Amino acid sequence: MALACGAIVDALFRQLVTVGSIGDAMTxxxxxxxxxxxxxxLVGWVERLSGTERDELGAEVERQAEGLRRRWPALDPAWLxxxxxxxxxxxxxxxxxxxxxxxxxxxxxxxxxxxxAIVEVKSGSHRAEHRADLHFSALLxxxxxxxxxxxxxxxxxxxxxxxxxxxxxxxxxGAARRTLMGSRLLADLARGAEPxxxxxxxxxxxxxxxxxxxxxxxxxxxxxxxxxxxxxxAAR
Amino acid sequence: xxxVERTAALTGPPLAPVASTVREELRDRLVEGVGAAVAxxxxxxxxxxxxxxxxxxxxxxxxxASAEEPFAWRxxxxxxxxxxxxxxxCADGRFRSPLDAVGPVxxxxxxxxxxxxxxxxxxxxxxxxxxxxxRAVVLAEAAGWATSLWSSLDWSSLDPRTRIGGAxxxxxxxxxxxxxxxxxxxxxxxxxxxxxRAPAEGNREAVALVSLSGGCPSPAWREELAYLAxxxxxxxPSRPVPARVLGLWPDAGADRVVEVDExxxxxxADLVAATVTxxxxxxxxxxx
Numbered sequence: 001m002a003l004a005c006g007a008i009v010d011a012l013f014r015q016l017v018t019v020g021s022i023g024d025a026m027t028x029x030x031x032x033x034x035x036x037x038x039x040x041x042l043v044g045w046v047e048r049l050s051g052t053e054r055d056e057l058g059a060e061v062e063r064q065a066e067g068l069r070r071r072w073p074a075l076d077p078a079w080l081x082x083x084x085x086x087x088x089x090x091x092x093x094x095x096x097x098x099x100x101x102x103x104x105x106x107x108x109x110x111x112x113x114x115x116x117a118i119v120e121v122k123s124g125s126h127r128a129e130h131r132a133d134l135h136f137s138a139l140l141x142x143x144x145x146x147x148x149x150x151x152x153x154x155x156x157x158x159x160x161x162x163x164x165x166x167x168x169x170x171x172x173x174g175a176a177r178r179t180l181m182g183s184r185l186l187a188d189l190a191r192g193a194e195p196x197x198x199x200x201x202x203x204x205x206x207x208x209x210x211x212x213x214x215x216x217x218x219x220x221x222x223x224x225x226x227x228x229x230x231x232x233x234a235a236r
Numbered sequence: 237x238x239x240v241e242r243t244a245a246l247t248g249p250p251l252a253p254v255a256s257t258v259r260e261e262l263r264d265r266l267v268e269g270v271g272a273a274v275a276x277x278x279x280x281x282x283x284x285x286x287x288x289x290x291x292x293x294x295x296x297x298x299x300x301a302s303a304e305e306p307f308a309w310r311x312x313x314x315x316x317x318x319x320x321x322x323x324x325x326c327a328d329g330r331f332r333s334p335l336d337a338v339g340p341v342x343x344x345x346x347x348x349x350x351x352x353x354x355x356x357x358x359x360x361x362x363x364x365x366x367x368x369x370x371r372a373v374v375l376a377e378a379a380g381w382a383t384s385l386w387s388s389l390d391w392s393s394l395d396p397r398t399r400i401g402g403a404x405x406x407x408x409x410x411x412x413x414x415x416x417x418x419x420x421x422x423x424x425x426x427x428x429x430x431x432x433r434a435p436a437e438g439n440r441e442a443v444a445l446v447s448l449s450g451g452c453p454s455p456a457w458r459e460e461l462a463y464l465a466x467x468x469x470x471x472x473p474s475r476p477v478p479a480r481v482l483g484l485w486p487d488a489g490a491d492r493v494v495e496v497d498e499x500x501x502x503x504x505a506d507l508v509a510a511t512v513t514x515x516x517x518x519x520x521x522x523x524x
Contacts, residue, residue: 015372018379019339028369035311035370077335080387082380086487090452097452108387109489110238144489146238 001057002124004046007039008032008057009064009123009157010103014083016068017075017104025065026058064123064157071160079106087140096183102137107149114150114167116141123157130154131165135175138167148172242482242491243390250427250442250479251495258498259469259477262505266470269509271411273516282414283515285508287447290460293511300518309362311377317357318342318374319381320401320422326382327391327400334382338375384486385422385448399424407470415512419467421445427479442479443468452488461494462504469501477501 008029012022015032022028030046033039049057075081085105089098104119118137122130134152142148154163165171189195237245274283292299322337331337342363349360363374400423409415423446445464454460461481469477483492494500 011369011373014376015369018335018376019368019372023368027367028372031367031369032373035366035373037310037312075335077333080333080383081335082383083376085380086450087489088452088487090488094452094455108239144487 001053004042004057005060005064006123007042008061009068010121011036011039012061012065013068013072013103013121013155013157016072017081017083020074022065022069025062029061029065067157067160072155075106080108081106087137087144089140089143098136098140098143098179100137100140105141109145110147112147114147116145116147116149118149118152120152120154121157122154125158126156126161126163131163132175132178134165135171136179139172139175139179142167142172237491239388240390240393242388243393245493246389246444246446246480246482247394247425247427250444251497253442253479254469254477254496254498254501256473258501259473262466262501263470263473266505266508267409267411269505270409270415270512273509273513274409274412274414276520277414277516279414281519282416283512285415285417285511287420287449287460287463289515290456290463290507290511291454293514294454294456297514297518300515301521309359311374314357314359314363314374315377315381316422317359317401318345318378319385321345321357322378322382323385324400326386327394327398334379334386338379338382342371342375342378381448385446385484388448388484388486388491389423389446395426395428397426405464405467405471407467417467417470417508419464419471420447421464421468421481422448424478442476445478445481446484447481448484448486450487451485453483453485453490453492456507457483457492458494458500459503459507461492462496462500463507465494465496466501466504466508 008026011029011032012025015028016022030043034043046054046057082105083103084101086101087099090096091098102118103121105116106119107116109116118134118141120130120134120137131154134154138149138152148167150167152165152167154165155161156163277283318338318341319334321341322331322334325331325337325341326334331340345356346360346364349355350364355361363371366374402421402424405419405421407417409417425444425446427442427444445468447461447464461483464481465478469475478496480496481494483494485491
């Protein structure tokens with residue numbers, strides 16, 4: 001349910017940036033997902049929801065859409081806003097490809113001046129991992145462009161909070177270290193290593209994890225807590 | 237590289253033009269090589285060579301034999317044609333930026349189709365039937381595509397005769413009607429004749445081509461870009477061979493330039509022959 005909410009809110013954000021308005025939130029959001037190659041399966045899932053569940057989803061989507069309408073400013077087209085921008089960087093003669101897709105990029109890439117801002121939209125609650133994920137996007141923009149972005153930010157549609165993170169050398173070095181560590185783990189897995197299980201709050205409803213760490217996570221953190229698609233950024 | 241630097245590299249003086257004898261030799265070589273490769277194919281089993289096919293043959297040869305999915309409009313199929321119209325509108329000075337232009341350009345096309353039945357882009361009826369949320373996805377995709385191209389070049393310094401979009405270059409192999417080469421360039425920039433090294437054939441100027449692609453440059457990017465010049469030169473023997481091709485891969489922030497000479501064209505022709513051979517072998521490997 002939370003993933004569906006996140007996908008619909010992402011689509012509505014894209015619509016707001018592109019055409020400047022959102023009509024009926026569920027109708028617009030589902031219409032957007034229906035023509036999006038990456039999301040069309042989700043529409044079938046939503047259509048199979050019971051009436052109560054669908055009403056619940058619709059209410060949350062409308063609540064967040066109303067927040068977007070009221071709080072998100074119109075962007076000057078001269079800033080060249082682009083939504084769902086793909087970023088790819090090949091390393092090690094193509095053995096590794098780092099890729100991500102950001103919800104919004106603003107600003108024209110310039111030669112030696114940091115002029116791009118990156119925004120991720122989250123329909124769920126604030127999590128520390130969101131910053132780390134954005135740092136990965138900052139790293140990719142730095143690797144593919146003449147200059148790093150000057151800022152990355154997460155916009156929380158539930159609350160209207162904008163978590164702004166200026167891009168520094170330290171931030172990029174940290175992102176590079178995390179990427180290197182993740183890449184090594186992926187390479188180990190590709191060579192046949194057994195995947196390790198690590199306790200994370202994200203796995204709040206995972207019964208296997210509960211057994212492993214000896215903790216119970218009754219009910220997890222709530223149905224709307226993690227309403228964002230995870231895994232868009234990945235080293236492949 | 238900045239947009240200004242990239243544009244300067246694109247529009248610099250061309251190398252010496254490729255001699256017409258070279259073009260004829262390449263044509264004969266393709267007719268012979270490709271014609272032999274497709275000889276086993278029935279006449280109703282055409283091979284259409286495109287840049288995506290050349291790339292797929294290298295990256296995913298296992299997909300060469302796959303039957304193509306039935307065509308259905310998707311935002312990704314509208315992205316380029318609407319995006320090019322948007323860039324054209326911006327280059328004309330009608331709009332300040334792609335996001336300003338994309339809505340009005342799409343609406344104008346749909347309105348014209350409604351009034352006259354004329355389809356400039358073919359997607360007008362599909363677009364006209366979309367709900368607002370779906371239409372926004374199409375506009376967003378096109379705006380993003382157009383912004384990538386728009387911000388990659390310094391449009392104010394390009395020749396006013398620069399052509400944005402336009403029909404694909406096509407060449408049908410005369411030895412066999414089952415092979416067709418299609419080249420899709422996004423921008424064609426006339427290169428002003430400068431100095432003694434630019435005696436354009438038939439008093440025509442050479443052009444530079446621009447091609448925008450998703451993903452990252454492949455190891456064969458030189459041959460792939462030269463392919464566009466090869467098809468253009470085969471299609472129009474009376475025009476000079478395009479002098480260079482600029483490839484843009486915005487996802488990767490990458491650009492590459494190929495200066496078109498005999499070596500580049502020969503390598504592209506070899507890639508075409510290898511790809512056609514691979515396609516024919518893949519089709520033969522599928523049980524009837």
